[in-house]
Amino acid sequence: MATIRDVAKVAGVSVATVSRVLNETGYVHENTRKRVLEAIEQLDYSPNEVARSLFKGESRWIGLLLPDITNPFFPQLARGVEDELQKHGFHLIFGNSDENAEKELHYINTFMQNHVMGIIMATNQLGKTDYRGFPIPMVFLDRTPDGNPSVYADGVEGGRIAAREIIRRGSKRVTLLKGPEHIRPAQDRFRGALEELSNSNVDFYVMNTHSFSFQDATQWAAELFAKYADTDGIIASNDVVATAILHEALRLGKRIPDELQIIGFDDIPQSGLLFPPLSTIRQPAYDMGKEAARLLLKLIKKEKIDQRNVLMPVTFVERFTTRKVDARG
């Protein structure tokens, strides 16, 4: 690996001059500039970012902390973050926290030791640790109780839409799954749907569920259909749960969507690949990632922020687990 000194020697100039052409700062004669550029070419030199970072006290690294990249919602998000950072010459250091407060702290720590310029994190441990007054910018992929910068999807509205659409398409005995207590988006969705359902004239049944796992959901689904056999519409707390319910319904021979409608949440990539393809409330995961990266970059560059908490819109994706309805509703 050639260093700036090697380049200086070959070009017959001082390291200061090389640095100047590298960074395009200060004066340097066109001829010397050429010589330096040639030397760089010849030696296949590229500057050592570590040294740069040490001197400047800054870097081009961003830490991204996700609960689990294996969870289908997150890859899109990560991709959005990476694409945006990449455009601005920043790089990602990545970790999985498994929703574990200890791991989370550990990663934040190593991020700091590695001079990252900012951190983007999704967590449900919010409130357990106080991140106000943190020495570097952080963006949360979720609302934060303390008003930290964040980007999040409009779960409440999502819940409302889900309820509205399932009612509008004719379900009369709706089942609403509550979702994990400690996961904020789940509770938002629940509240939104509950609100809309309460104001409607359909019967509905709330089922308490505590996880997002496929296994668990399969079991509730069985219980649900045993207990409430004539339900004709289910609002699931996310797409994975919706998938489990769909399976169980199919297994019981229910006709979807004629006999039973199902709406999920998230619009993870596989939802469109199910049979029948799942109708769901879409969170724009990729764009959320991009937005988070943008916000963080602004924070880092201390640009003016007009919106520290950006709310992303949510949309109904009509596929085939809900009935068609004519344009006028």
Next chain:
Amino acid sequence: MATIRDVAKVAGVSVATVSRVLNETGYVHENTRKRVLEAIEQLDYSPNEVARSLFKGESRWIGLLLPDITNPFFPQLARGVEDELQKHGFHLIFGNSDENAEKELHYINTFMQNHVMGIIMATNQLGKTDYRGFPIPMVFLDRTPDGNPSVYADGVEGGRIAAREIIRRGSKRVTLLKGPEHIRPAQDRFRGALEELSNSNVDFYVMNTHSFSFQDATQWAAELFAKYADTDGIIASNDVVATAILHEALRLGKRIPDELQIIGFDDIPQSGLLFPPLSTIRQPAYDMGKEAARLLLKLIKKEKIDQRNVLMPVTFVERFTTRKVDARG
């Protein structure tokens, strides 16, 4: 951020001594050690990895370059890599190459500039760039033409198993999809299946297909069923393609698996969530990630390597797009 100098000052010793207790190198009196530790505690000091890395000319970073984290096979792999690295105190710098040689080079470059100690990459551009004699260890997630270290799944055997199982379960008119020419695992699978099919007494039809995309596959599926309506077994080139075929078959009202059997490849997470759940040849993605990380770490530490090219076993995952057969076959 406190520095080693601050600690030295508070503890009333030199930075050299602090460094010694930090690294547990050289002699240091128990009493001074205590004082230093207290100072560290008091200042909440942790060493600057960037400075460390600059001095040592080494780091705890590993670059991971994947085609696209959004592609369902890769998150598991990434997770395997991260878990293993994490255990050994290494961190991941991550990028998506999109199978684009230019991007690939760009990332490799930034990885190098950032002093990563090694690189793990999955690519189908192999051979376009010569990575022999590269200054840091690289592990490829695929076989490499030039014998670079690698970990890969046994595609040929996978193809054989797929063909064997579909024949054993009674398909008489098998369709084999070829998959993209330039993707090595796809060709391995194809060759394996072709071999087994050739040695069998079933009729078979090879369909040339050029991508792994869901959209494209949906189209071929339509063509396929039009052209070869009585095929009763399809070996797809991966699970995404298998899913598209499954859909099309369901749409045409075919009974699965009685009338038509389908086998995929990969065992991506959603394959078990399809309806009916997809039978497939499983690549152990998570373990492949772990194995790649282990191999790389060994390379970095210059430990003895008994196997520079590790072949991972592939298994048949029996679900419900293939027929049951009694234990004796």
Next chain:
DNA sequence: TTGAAAGCGTTACCAT
């Protein structure tokens, strides 16, 4: 057992 100082590869300041 401890400290002083050089050096890792940069950048930026101050001279010239």
Next chain:
DNA sequence: ATGGTAACGCTTTCAA
């Protein structure tokens, strides 16, 4: 327009 050099925070000789 160019060069010398201190400094970033650490580790590691070398001397004491």
